[in-house]
Each structure stands twice: as C-alpha cells, then as structure tokens.
Amino acid sequence: MFLSVTNFQSSNIEELRVSPGNSQAIVKFKGSDSAYLYNGVDFSALYNLLYREVESLGKWVNENLKIDSVQCIAI
Numbered sequence: 001m002f003l004s005v006t007n008f009q010s011s012n013i014e015e016l017r018v019s020p021g022n023s024q025a026i027v028k029f030k031g032s033d034s035a036y037l038y039n040g041v042d043f044s045a046l047y048n049l050l051y052r053e054v055e056s057l058g059k060w061v062n063e064n065l066k067i068d069s070v071q072c073i074a075i
Contacts, residue, residue: 005018038065
C-alpha cells in the first residue's frame with residue numbers, strides 16, 4: 001500500500017508516494033510523463049519523511065533515493 005506525501009512544495013517533484021512496509025517510493029518529476037519506482041529505500045528515511053519535518057523534498061530524494069543501494073525502475 002502506497003501513501004501519498006501531500007504536505008510539500010517542490011519545484012521538481014510533482015508527486016511522491018511511499019510504501020514503508022515494502023521499502024519503496026514512487027516519484028513523478030515535474031515535466032516528465034514517466035514515474036519512477038525506487039526499491040530498497042531505508043525504512044528510517046521513509047519514517048522521517050512521513051512523521052518528521054523534512055527540510056527539502058528534493059534534498060530528501062537525492063539523499064535517500066538516488067544512491068547506489070536503491071534500485072530505480074521507470075514505470
């Protein structure tokens with residue numbers, strides 16, 4: 001089950017959904033027709049996104065999704 005992250009403003013991210021139980025995130029970037037599924041996302045990063053204040057959504061994506069340990073698939 002994916003939860004929509006709706007309490008953010010971002011110049012680059014149009015939509016963000018996360019599934020902490022499956023360690024996954026789906027991101028749709030502004031200006032792109034594609035969405036991307038990220039597998040192997042750290043649970044604590046997902047928890048912080050949902051339950052704590054994140055300074056910048058773009059920074060969170062770069063630090064927690066665009067890393068070698070996380071697999072990315074265009075969907």
